[in-house]
Amino acid sequence: MGNYCVPQQMKVERIGIEDPARTLRTYDLSFVNDSDRDAFKYLPGQFCELSIPGKGESPFGIASSPTEEGFLRFTVNRTGSVTNEIHYLRNGDTIGLRGPLGNWYPVEDLKGMNVLIVGGGFAFTTLRSLLIYLMDSRDDHKDITVIYGARNPDLFIYKDEIALWKQRSDIQMHLTIDKPVDGWDKKTGFVPAVVKEVAPSPENTMAIVCGPPVMIKYTLPVLTQLGFSDERIYTSLERRMKCGIGKCGRCNIGSKYICIDGPVFSMAELKNIPETV
Amino acid sequence: MNMVRLDKKKFGDFILELSVEHAVYAPGNTGGKTDFIPVSSEDEINLKTLVTDLSPKGIFFPHSEVLYEYDTEGIRVPEKEAGKPIAVWGMRGCDSRSLLMLNKVFGSAIQMPDNKNFQDPYWKEKYDSSVIFGSACNMPQSTCFCNWFGDGPHSREGMDVFVVDAGDHYLMEPVSDKGSNILGKLTCLTDSLEGDAEAALKLASEAESTMVPPMDVNGLGELLNDLYDEPVWEDISAKCINCGACTFSCPTCHCYDIQDEGKGSSGKRIRIWDSCMFPIFTMEASGHNPRALSSQRVRQRVMHKYSYFLEKYGDFLCTGCGRCITVCPVNLDIREVLKTINVYNRQGITNG
Numbered sequence: 002m003g004n005y006c007v008p009q010q011m012k013v014e015r016i017g018i019e020d021p022a023r024t025l026r027t028y029d030l031s032f033v034n035d036s037d038r039d040a041f042k043y044l045p046g047q048f049c050e051l052s053i054p055g056k057g058e059s060p061f062g063i064a065s066s067p068t069e070e071g072f073l074r075f076t077v078n079r080t081g082s083v084t085n086e087i088h089y090l091r092n093g094d095t096i097g098l099r100g101p102l103g104n105w106y107p108v109e110d111l112k113g114m115n116v117l118i119v120g121g122g123f124a125f126t127t128l129r130s131l132l133i134y135l136m137d138s139r140d141d142h143k144d145i146t147v148i149y150g151a152r153n154p155d156l157f158i159y160k161d162e163i164a165l166w167k168q169r170s171d172i173q174m175h176l177t178i179d180k181p182v183d184g185w186d187k188k189t190g191f192v193p194a195v196v197k198e199v200a201p202s203p204e205n206t207m208a209i210v211c212g213p214p215v216m217i218k219y220t221l222p223v224l225t226q227l228g229f230s231d232e233r234i235y236t237s238l239e240r241r242m243k244c245g246i247g248k249c250g251r252c253n254i255g256s257k258y259i260c261i262d263g264p265v266f267s268m269a270e271l272k273n274i275p276e277t278v
Numbered sequence: 279m280n281m282v283r284l285d286k287k288k289f290g291d292f293i294l295e296l297s298v299e300h301a302v303y304a305p306g307n308t309g310g311k312t313d314f315i316p317v318s319s320e321d322e323i324n325l326k327t328l329v330t331d332l333s334p335k336g337i338f339f340p341h342s343e344v345l346y347e348y349d350t351e352g353i354r355v356p357e358k359e360a361g362k363p364i365a366v367w368g369m370r371g372c373d374s375r376s377l378l379m380l381n382k383v384f385g386s387a388i389q390m391p392d393n394k395n396f397q398d399p400y401w402k403e404k405y406d407s408s409v410i411f412g413s414a415c416n417m418p419q420s421t422c423f424c425n426w427f428g429d430g431p432h433s434r435e436g437m438d439v440f441v442v443d444a445g446d447h448y449l450m451e452p453v454s455d456k457g458s459n460i461l462g463k464l465t466c467l468t469d470s471l472e473g474d475a476e477a478a479l480k481l482a483s484e485a486e487s488t489m490v491p492p493m494d495v496n497g498l499g500e501l502l503n504d505l506y507d508e509p510v511w512e513d514i515s516a517k518c519i520n521c522g523a524c525t526f527s528c529p530t531c532h533c534y535d536i537q538d539e540g541k542g543s544s545g546k547r548i549r550i551w552d553s554c555m556f557p558i559f560t561m562e563a564s565g566h567n568p569r570a571l572s573s574q575r576v577r578q579r580v581m582h583k584y585s586y587f588l589e590k591y592g593d594f595l596c597t598g599c600g601r602c603i604t605v606c607p608v609n610l611d612i613r614e615v616l617k618t619i620n621v622y623n624r625q626g627i628t629n630g
Contacts, residue, residue, distance in 0.1 A: 005396045006345045006549075007355055054348040054547075055540040059563070081563030097353070102390075214566060241562045243536050246396055247388055249552070250533030251559050253578075256586035261390065275506045 005246050008052050008097030009037040013090050014072055019158045024079045025123055026088060027064070027158070029072040033095065041101065043067055044108055045130035046237060046265045049100030050245050051075060051087065059083040060242045060260075062211075063101065064126035066133035073098070076126050076158050102245040103264045106131050106209055107235060115144040117201045119220055121192050121212025122151055123158050127237060128211050132166070139171060146173040146201050150192035150216070153178050154185055175199050193219040196227075203228040210236040221268060234268035281470040281478075284448040288466045290320035293367070295464055300365035300409065303337050305330050314366065323367070328419055329599055333529030334373050335380060337366060338405045342550040345400070345536070349544035363407035365460075368441075371433030372424045372599035374412045376529035378436045381405060382591045383532055400549075409456050412437030416481050418489050421600030423613055426492040429598065432482035442478045449478050493617055495594070499585040501619060506577070510622045514615050515576035517608045522553035524602035524612075525579070530595045533559070554578050580615060 011030040019025035032038035043063060052058035059081070065074035079088045090096060106127070116135060120128040128149075135142050147166070151157045157176065167174045177188035177195045188195050192212065201208075208224050210217055217236050224234050240252035240259045247261035255274040257263065266274075284292055296302050297318055304323040306315035311331040317323055346355045384401035415422075415431035424430065434440045438457035442449040449470060452458035461467060505511075525531040535552035539545050552559060555575055561567045569575050587595035596612075603611050 004355065004399055005390075006398075006400070007353065010352065052547075054353070055538050055543070055545055057538055058536060058547075084563065239562075240568060241560055244534070244549075246390075248383055248398065248532070248534070249536070249549070250554065250582070251552070253582070253586065255581075256589040261388065275503075 008099045010095050011098045013092055013094045020155045025158055027076045029074050031072055043101035044105035045134045046105035046127050047101040048103050049098050052097035053086045056086040057083045062127035064129050066130045068134055068137040078123050103260055106265055111207055112141045115206040116142055117206055117208040118147045119210045120149045121216040124212045125158055129159055148175045148196055150177040192216050193223045196223045208234045231269035235265055237264045281449055281451045281474055282467040283470050284467055286446050291466045293320050296365050301362045302365050304367040334369055335529050342548045345547045347546045365409045367411045368413045369410055370413050370415045372597040373529050374410050374436030375597045379530050379595055380532055409438045409460050411439045411441050414442040416485050418485055421603040424598035425489050426495055426598050427594055431485035444477050449474050499588040502581055502585040511573040511577045515573040518572055518576050518610055520555040520572055522555040523605045525553040527601040527605045
């Protein structure tokens with residue numbers, strides 16, 4: 002992509018509805034131009050700016066894995082004017098995309114290690130990308146443990162896939178919701194408490210955390226208590242990113258821009274940066 | 279190439295000659311304020327203005343700029359007009375230096391994490407071909423503090439040609455190859471006379487002598503980092519009304535927003551100056567706002583200028599032009615802020 006300020010055109014191929022209230026939808030996009038498709042190389046954890054002409058642009062983590070060919074997946078929570086407009090899209094409509102932007106989870110460093118994935122709510126997007134990526138080279142990794150929390154059972158995204166993951170013996174899935182509801186037979190309680198309860202061993206383990214700011218804030222210290230070193234904890238942060246290329250000035254934490262120095266940071270990097278979470 | 283002279287009687291000819299191959303910008307009056315405006319003759323230029331109300335950043339980084347246009351057919355980057363390269367007359371050292379700082383943001387290739395390089399085409403094509411006629415500042419104002427950053431009123435950084443107003447004539451000296459080149463082409467210039475160089479030096483030392491001694495800014499970046507969580511920011515920001523005038527008038531503030539302007543199915547996507555002083559600057563759609571408090575925003579502005587930019591690019595993001603001091607409706611003086619930081623540290627931290 003020569004000019005990072007100008008989006009390439011994507012076509013909506015599939016739309017999935019993730020929750021009964023229909024506020025969370027998943028979009029599979031294909032490239033309108035083959036040259037854009039061929040040039041687009043990404044890794045789990047990166048994000049894109051999706052744009053609707055006349056409405057604006059917003060950043061979204063890529064939920065598909067680079068090992069899944071033919072489409073890019075994004076899950077969009079209907080919150081503001083751009084996401085509202087995205088929710089009006091139908092199959093075959095076009096949408097602008099700039100990316101891939103930002104850095105990625107340390108996938109090379111995960112080889113030969115146990116991986117602990119901790120996620121919350123609809124921030125599970127890039128974690129899904131990572132999980133699919135890890136499973137597509139399953140033999141390269143040891144134990145994979147997933148702790149995923151949502152406010153209530155409806156708000157988990159990728160429910161069909163979760164059902165499949167739970168059946169696999171090579172992934173330990175722990176689902177939790179904030180408060181008990183009828184018919185829920187998994188864990189209840191906030192993610193940090195569940196991480197403490199599950200108490201994954203820090204031995205040869207890398208922890209990858211992504212979720213709402215408050216979840217990250219209280220989960221990181223739990224991991225530290227469990228014995229994870231700062232170099233073995235990674236998290237993905239979010240700010241209101243606009244340009245995505247480290248110029249427009251709003252997504253900084255300290256001297257780092259989330260959009261080009263992140264969004265993925267190790268706990269060791271974050272120690273010296275103020276106002277992270 | 280040596281120093282040359284331009285007789286002020288020939289200034290009109292000079293501007294006309296410069297205009298043949300350049301789009302000329304110079305200090306002028308617009309909307310009751312002074313700004314750098316496009317000019318085609320001497321009459322449009324305000325030679326009396328000291329520091330212009332608005333900074334010259336708008337020449338290269340306009341208040342709003344079209345990134346691309348869209349309609350039902352798709353999107354297009356507007357065709358570049360086969361425009362002349364830009365020449366700027368009358369830019370003080372504080373302002374020419376600010377362009378070097380902005381060039382670090384917009385002009386240098388930013389390496390993306392995937393090792394692709396990105397260069398901002400919108401800034402680069404204008405700035406790289408431009409020629410800057412700097413203006414030695416013979417009359418620093420009470421709000422000027424360029425000397426805090428190792429500079430002085432006769433600084434030449436960021437200029438292609440250094441120009442001294444020496445009464446009935448200008449003295450010009452090339453600073454860059456581009457400057458030598460253009461001075462070699464202009465016909466209305468004459469050789470300098472004996473004593474001209476000394477006269478320029480005398481004006482420089484006179485101007486320097488009127489400036490208040492600077493605060494020592496060594497270690498300011500670390501000082502600020504140490505004070506990040508201190509309550510001093512609440513005192514500093516107490517009177518700030520977050521109007522953003524400081525950021526708009528600042529020659530180095532470069533934060534921008536991206537907005538779509540359109541009607542029906544056609545329109546354009548623009549980038550437009552934004553301000554870290556506004557709460558909405560960082561407000562997310564969820565309602566979460568990492569800088570919801572005024573004190574957090576004021577701290578961000580000060581930290582960006584004197585700590586973060588220094589860490590990232592090796593320079594303060596401030597030239598001491600003093601515009602933010604002049605324009606502030608509540609008299610929040612950035613020099614006082616930095617002095618407060620300096621004293622607070624000595625008393626509050628070093629002395630335990």
